[in-house]
Each structure stands twice: as C-alpha cells, then as structure tokens.
Amino acid sequence: MLAYVIRRLWQMIPTLAGVMLLIFFLFNWVGGDPALVLSGKITNKEQIENIRKQLGVDQPYYKQLGYFAFEVANGFTCTYRSYVDADGARAKLRAEGKPAPCQAVRSWATNEEVPKILVTRIGPTLTIMLPVLVLETILGVILAIGVAYVRGTLTDRMIMMVCTVAMSISFLVYIIVAQYYFGFKWGMFPVQGWTGNFWKDLTTYAPLPIMLAIFVGLAPALRLYRSFFLDEINHDYVRTARAKGVAEKVVMLKHVLRNAMIPILTNVGIALPGIFVGSFLLETFFSIPGLGREILVAVNRSDFPVIKAATVYLAMITMIINLLVDVMYKVVDPRVTFK
Amino acid sequence: MRAMTIAAVAASWVIAAPLTAQAPAAAPQKVVRYAFEIAETGFDPPQISDTYSSQVISLLFDTPLTYDYLARPLKLKPNLLVAMPEVTAGGTVYTLKFRPGIHFVDDPAFGGKPRELVAEDFAFSLKRLYDSKSKSPNLYLVDGKIVGDDLLKQREKELGKFDYDFPIDGLKVLDRYTLRITLRQPDYNFMYLLASTNVSCLQAREALDKYGADMMAHPVGTGPYRITFWKRGSRIVLEKNPGFREEYWDAEAPAGDKGAQEIVARMKGKRIPQIDRIEIYPVEETQPRWLAFLNAEHDYLDRVPPEFTYQAVVGDRLVPNLAKKGIQIDRIPGLEVTYAYFAMEHPVVGGYTPEKTALRRAMVLAYNNKEEIQIIRKNQAIPAQSPVGPGAFGYQPGFRTSANDYSPSRARALLDMYGYVDKDGDGYREMPDGTPLEIEMNSQPTQQDRQYDEVWRKSMEAIGIKMKFRKAQWPDLLKESRAGKLMMWRLSWSAGYPDAEAFYVMLYGRNAGQANHSRFRVAEFDQLFERARTLPPGAEREAIYREMNRIFLVHAPWKLGTHRIYNDLTHPWILGYRRHPVLRTVWRHVDVDAGRQQAAMAQK
Numbered sequence: 001m002l003a004y005v006i007r008r009l010w011q012m013i014p015t016l017a018g019v020m021l022l023i024f025f026l027f028n029w030v031g032g033d034p035a036l037v038l039s040g041k042i043t044n045k046e047q048i049e050n051i052r053k054q055l056g057v058d059q060p061y062y063k064q065l066g067y068f069a070f071e072v073a074n075g076f077t078c079t080y081r082s083y084v085d086a087d088g089a090r091a092k093l094r095a096e097g098k099p100a101p102c103q104a105v106r107s108w109a110t111n112e113e114v115p116k117i118l119v120t121r122i123g124p125t126l127t128i129m130l131p132v133l134v135l136e137t138i139l140g141v142i143l144a145i146g147v148a149y150v151r152g153t154l155t156d157r158m159i160m161m162v163c164t165v166a167m168s169i170s171f172l173v174y175i176i177v178a179q180y181y182f183g184f185k186w187g188m189f190p191v192q193g194w195t196g197n198f199w200k201d202l203t204t205y206a207p208l209p210i211m212l213a214i215f216v217g218l219a220p221a222l223r224l225y226r227s228f229f230l231d232e233i234n235h236d237y238v239r240t241a242r243a244k245g246v247a248e249k250v251v252m253l254k255h256v257l258r259n260a261m262i263p264i265l266t267n268v269g270i271a272l273p274g275i276f277v278g279s280f281l282l283e284t285f286f287s288i289p290g291l292g293r294e295i296l297v298a299v300n301r302s303d304f305p306v307i308k309a310a311t312v313y314l315a316m317i318t319m320i321i322n323l324l325v326d327v328m329y330k331v332v333d334p335r336v337t338f339k
Numbered sequence: 340m341r342a343m344t345i346a347a348v349a350a351s352w353v354i355a356a357p358l359t360a361q362a363p364a365a366a367p368q369k370v371v372r373y374a375f376e377i378a379e380t381g382f383d384p385p386q387i388s389d390t391y392s393s394q395v396i397s398l399l400f401d402t403p404l405t406y407d408y409l410a411r412p413l414k415l416k417p418n419l420l421v422a423m424p425e426v427t428a429g430g431t432v433y434t435l436k437f438r439p440g441i442h443f444v445d446d447p448a449f450g451g452k453p454r455e456l457v458a459e460d461f462a463f464s465l466k467r468l469y470d471s472k473s474k475s476p477n478l479y480l481v482d483g484k485i486v487g488d489d490l491l492k493q494r495e496k497e498l499g500k501f502d503y504d505f506p507i508d509g510l511k512v513l514d515r516y517t518l519r520i521t522l523r524q525p526d527y528n529f530m531y532l533l534a535s536t537n538v539s540c541l542q543a544r545e546a547l548d549k550y551g552a553d554m555m556a557h558p559v560g561t562g563p564y565r566i567t568f569w570k571r572g573s574r575i576v577l578e579k580n581p582g583f584r585e586e587y588w589d590a591e592a593p594a595g596d597k598g599a600q601e602i603v604a605r606m607k608g609k610r611i612p613q614i615d616r617i618e619i620y621p622v623e624e625t626q627p628r629w630l631a632f633l634n635a636e637h638d639y640l641d642r643v644p645p646e647f648t649y650q651a652v653v654g655d656r657l658v659p660n661l662a663k664k665g666i667q668i669d670r671i672p673g674l675e676v677t678y679a680y681f682a683m684e685h686p687v688v689g690g691y692t693p694e695k696t697a698l699r700r701a702m703v704l705a706y707n708n709k710e711e712i713q714i715i716r717k718n719q720a721i722p723a724q725s726p727v728g729p730g731a732f733g734y735q736p737g738f739r740t741s742a743n744d745y746s747p748s749r750a751r752a753l754l755d756m757y758g759y760v761d762k763d764g765d766g767y768r769e770m771p772d773g774t775p776l777e778i779e780m781n782s783q784p785t786q787q788d789r790q791y792d793e794v795w796r797k798s799m800e801a802i803g804i805k806m807k808f809r810k811a812q813w814p815d816l817l818k819e820s821r822a823g824k825l826m827m828w829r830l831s832w833s834a835g836y837p838d839a840e841a842f843y844v845m846l847y848g849r850n851a852g853q854a855n856h857s858r859f860r861v862a863e864f865d866q867l868f869e870r871a872r873t874l875p876p877g878a879e880r881e882a883i884y885r886e887m888n889r890i891f892l893v894h895a896p897w898k899l900g901t902h903r904i905y906n907d908l909t910h911p912w913i914l915g916y917r918r919h920p921v922l923r924t925v926w927r928h929v930d931v932d933a934g935r936q937q938a939a940m941a942q943k
Contacts, residue, residue: 033818036814040476042850109380183630193631
C-alpha cells in the first residue's frame, strides 16, 4: 500500500505541471493586459511599461513560467524576485538588523498577499460547504435506502417525480425565491451577511444558504444513491441472505449499505474538492466572503496571481482527495487490493 | 455521537435563527450601514481609482480643499488650508497655507507621538503619484504639469528606486505650513485637483516607511474616521477618529432649494462628524442589496439598482408604499456621460470627409435614445446634448441641437444623398463604392449589453444599416480599443472635477489611444482645449467650451447617450443626506437619529 501511495504522489508532479502550463498559457493568450486595467483612464506607454515591469509581465514567457513554478514550489509564499533580492530590499533590512523575510506573491488588484487571501477565504467557504456535504450525504443515503426499499410504490414514484422537478429548476431561482421569502418576507433569516465570528455565522447567516444547497443537491444525490442501492438489492447475495432468514434490517443496513458505500464514496470523493471552492452563487447572493466569490472577483479583475494560486491549490486538493478516496476503498471493502 | 452533534447544530439553527434575525441592534451609537455594489480594493490613495475604495478614502483622509456640501453651482472651499490657495503668475503658481494643529490619526508608524500635518506632507503625497511602485492610475491628472516632475522619474530610473528627498522646483516648502506649487503652464483647473480624493489626500511618510507594500491595508490620514475592522470584500468598519480637529457643520443652501435649507436649519453648528460608526458591506448582487435595505439591515441604498427602479420610483418620486414608511429619496443626475464611439481611423466609420461624417451623423440621428431611456434606463436618465455632464462648468442646461434628434427619415435622406444605398437589393445599404456596409458594435456578454445591442440593431435596421455584435470581456475590449482595433464600443465616463475639461479629455487629440477611444483628432478642437485650461472660469472659457461642443457635433465622433440619474434611498433616521456630484461620500455632513433607528430595529 505504501508503494502505491508513493507512486501516486509521484504521479501528481506531471499532473500539476500540466495544470500549471494550461493556466499559464490560457491566461497569457486569452486574458487581458493587466497593466492596461491598472493604469487607469489616461496613461502613457512609459507608465504601462512601468506597471508591466512591476508585475513582472515584461519578462519573456519562459521566464514568467519559471517564476510561476518557483512560486508553486514555495506555496506562493516567496516570489523569485524577492528570493534573489533583485531590488536589494532584503539586504537593506538585514543591514538594519531587521528580519528580512521572502515576500509572498501579491494580488495585482489589491496588493494583498495571495496565501493570506486563500487562508482567510477558506473558513467561510467550509462553514457553508462542509455541513452541506455532510448533511446532504447523510440525508441522501438515509432517504435513498428507504426509497430503494419501497421501489415501485407510489411513495417511490412520487419522490422520484419531486426529485426530477427539483433538479429541473435553476439554483439561482431557489436562491432568489428563498432569499425573498425566508429572508425578507417572513424574516426567519437575515437576507445576507457575515461577521467572521464562526458560531454567529454558523447559527445566523449560514443556515439559509446551507438549507438551499442541501435542498438543491439532495435530489440528484437521492436518485443516484437509490440506483446504487437498487443494484445491490438485486444481487444474489441479498436474495441468499433473505432466503436464509436474515432480518430485513440486517440485510439492508449491513449487507446492502456496506456494498453500496463504494460508489457513494466515489461520488462524495468527486464532490469533495468542490467544498474547498464553494458555491460562488451562494457566496455572492448571501455576501459570504468565501473562496468562490474571491475567484470570481479575481477573474473579473484579471488578477492572475490569485487565479493561478486558486487553480493550483484546487488541483492539489483534488489529487490528494482522490488518493485518500482510493485508500478509503480498502477500508470500506477489504476485497480491494492496490496494484 | 456524531449524529447527536449534527442534531445539536441543526437544533441551534432552528432556535437561534429567528431570535438572532429579530434581535434589536443594541448599539447606542449613531450607526450607518450600507452596501457597496463592488468590493473595494484597498485604501492607499495613489494606488486606487475605483469608486468604492475612494469612498472609504474620503472618510479617512483629507484634501487641502473640499466642496461646499450644498452649494450649487459647486463651490470649492478650504479644508486643511487657512484660506483658498493664492494663485499667481497667471495661474502657474499655487501657494497653499496649511492650518496648524491638524493631526494625523494615532498610528504605530508615529511611535506613540502625535503627528502634526505640515506642508511637506503634501509635497510627499503628490510625489507618491510619481513613484512607480504606486502604479498610480491617477498620475495622468498631474503628470507633466508640475515643474521638475520629469526629474523625479529620471532620478528613479537612475537610482532604481524613488527618491522622496529629491527636491524639485515645482514643489517648494516655504515654511512649516506653506507649500508653493509651480506649474509648467497656467492651469486654473488645478484648483479642483486640490480637492480630489484621487490626487490630493494628505499622507504621512512615516506610514510608507513602516507599511511599504502593505499601504493598501494601513490608511493613515487626518480624516474624520479611522478604520477599525476590515475584511476585504466582506466588511469595513469605520469609527470616529477621536483626534479629529474641532470642526463645525457649515454649508450654503442655494436660494429656492427648500430641502437644502431644511438641512442647514437642522445641521448648522453641529460638531462634525456626527455619525459614530459606519459599516460597509460589499454586496454584488442587486436583490440582497435591495432587500437588506427594505429590511432595515442597511440604512442607506447607494443608487437604486435598475432592476428595482419601478419598485422604488414612479417618474421622479418615491413610490407611495416606501414614502409611507418615511423612506427618503435623493435624486441627482450624475456628473457623467454615456456614449458609443465611432473609431475615427476606421476605414468604414472613420474619417473626416463629408460622406464619412454623413454616415456617422445618420447613425446618430437614427439611434432611438428615447427607447434606451425608457426600457433600459427605466426613465432614470436624461438625454445628453453634449459630452459635458450636468453640474460641470461648461454644461448648458437649456442647450438642444437637431444633431441629436431622433429622426430616421433625416438619417435615410442623408445616407441617400451621400450614396449609401441598397445596390444589391438585399434590404441593406452598401457603401458608396458598392462594397458591403456592415457596422460592428462591440459589447460585453451581459444581460444589459444585450438590451443595448437590441436597441442599436432595431434603430439601424430601420434605416437599412446592417449591424453585427462582437462579444468580449471588458479587459480585452479595453486593450483592443486602446490599440484602435474596434469599430464601435459603448462607454461611460465620470468626471473627477466639475469642469467641461474633465469631459473633453476624451476628445483631445493627444489622448488618442487612451481616454480618447475614438481617436478623434481635430487641430482646432485641440487648440481650444489647450487654451481653455489657461483661462480662469468665466465667460471666455465658457465660450470656448461651446465652440468645442459645436466642433464635436459637426464631426460626430460619438453617438451621445445619457446622463444617468442616481436615486439614493435613506431610512427616516438618516438626517441631512444629499448626494454631492463630486464628493465621494457625504457622511461627515450627515446625522443619524439613533433613537428612531433603534426603535425601528426593535419593531422588527
């Protein structure tokens, strides 16, 4: 197993390199010139060149790519320019007897350190998305096993119909309607807001977006998990267990549930990286200062350092979670072997 | 155990949510809460130009001059200065005498000592615009104007870093409180720059030395507020600066303006600022912004979102159900203009020959501005008759011209006269030489832009001109526009100071490829532009502006759009609010009836 994990870790390097190349070339070919955006209404060639120099986009592409790789290797906590002390700033600090740390990568639009942006934005995102994933999975599994058990009945058909209708409506509609009625008309929740106090946010501002995300996510999850359970219920081992006189509760919760957990786990694994990015719709409508909203703002501002850091970070999380999910298969199903 | 924990959290939501949602605000302070439409970027004056960051900066920093809150026409008055600057040598020398005893807000940068504002601070603040590390988008406002400013840039090139100690002739500190600014050529509009948040905020060098690259997060000014909490894009909390100088409310209400006179009667003589705390929340979406205001989660709505116009305004009045709640409306046309430009160097729509001018003028006549105002602007705009925005010196309120009429029949006649006729019978006109005539308008892939495209398409089809629409994102369009690659594009422009010059910069030949997106170049126009800034405000300068407008209308480099009307809403406990066309915020002039505010919160 250790060899498998090590091999998978090695495989992450070329994958990450591919992601870096993709984002770098996409931005440079498709994205606007940040110097033009930052230079204001009226400017001149000299000033634009100055800004391009400040941002480092005046360098040849191969050099910019090299700097990007250096930043990724350092977790965006150190720029190459600062590392080699290109402007002598660190040498000056050392001469003054002051600490001379490497300068972190900064946002082009706000000059804020990129690692700090990611760290401060992840909390609100997880405050919303983690309960969503957990509750959605638990509710989805419980309801799906129940619906699968009564397959073909009126209850089953009604629930499936409701799920289809629920899936057919845009998430945006749910948000707008729920915000109007639950937030404004009935005053059950604040219309929007966020304080930064975890407990207050979780109990006051998060419930409505969480409920909405669960409501919207539950329908497809329920349909999917139901099909996993039905697959298992139709297997010979279930028929055999029932023929042996095993109690229905044991058949469903021990045998069927355990076997259906592998595809469910795969599905959760696929959804898991998404919780670190959040739902930009929820975050923008409910003014939640999360990562999804931050990435959206960065894209609108052509703020490449934030975009590239968020992309690399998401790619790494996806790879790590995929690895963990693969390892988890072994825990759930001892028959799984690593090759 | 896990299930119990989840159940406990879920139960706490059910119990706590209604309670917290209905809990009255217990703060005894005078508080104003409102939303920004777009998140701020930071609070370092030379680095920012966006409206929202500028609003915060206007509360944290001071400028040498400011505007009288209520006087119309707009009137400059001393803010940090003892008196208005002395202007000598035909408008080239400005002598500023700062008031003694004004202090910066307490900050660790000053090592625990009070720090008095001195004349040297303003020289430093202006120099910051030239520091390439500032990447200042506001540099264009002063670049090349101050004697010796080119030497600052040259010195930076030589040293590899900006030298704030390098003296230049244009910025001379005469004594502790007196600064003399010398300009290369007369510029009477320089006075306005002394009141500009984006140019003239007083900063302290110690702050730059301490915070360096983090200046965006460490504003140190002399303004009435200080920042006490900031999470970018989420919440900004400003509280009264305890060390703010003793200053009392004073403004001139225009004769006949009953609302302004009531504000004066209520506010005159009060110590400023009256509001203890200002909380700002960036909320990008319009629905939560609108509902948060109606729900009294916010006290002020900065411009009613277009989608909710009909729920807030009927004609020029507040809708009755909001008026019944005591909600107040403040309406003013913005100091701005919207327009669609024709690229004057483009082979199809550009050029100064009669047939090219005729094509542009025909399109101007054919565009249904009224439909734009009714449908897209929801009647919250006035048609522009010149590039100059309302309230600016040089704006002519009663001016009307047939060149801006909506007249498809005249447009068709003009096109026929110059040979733009349908030669192949496909229903669309061709160029006089028979080649296809197709106009390409560039726009963004947004809902609102699609509406504009539709008005353009309908208007042009009515006169037989074929249009196509190319979609791209704003930064890409900006890049292409500045490179002169677009045929047509819609833009808007807000002026930083109330003078026609701030609008005509968009047509000045030397700004081609920058603010002058159409690349309009007419020597006569440029000469008048240069002449106007050397004249003090008065009849002669006004006449020049009229002539510039005439030249503009003759060549038709733009289809003029509108001047948008801003509708601001406030709850009844906000007292004395009136939007100023130039000042970024007016909170230092406004009061809050805290008792009424708390009573309203308690009723929720």
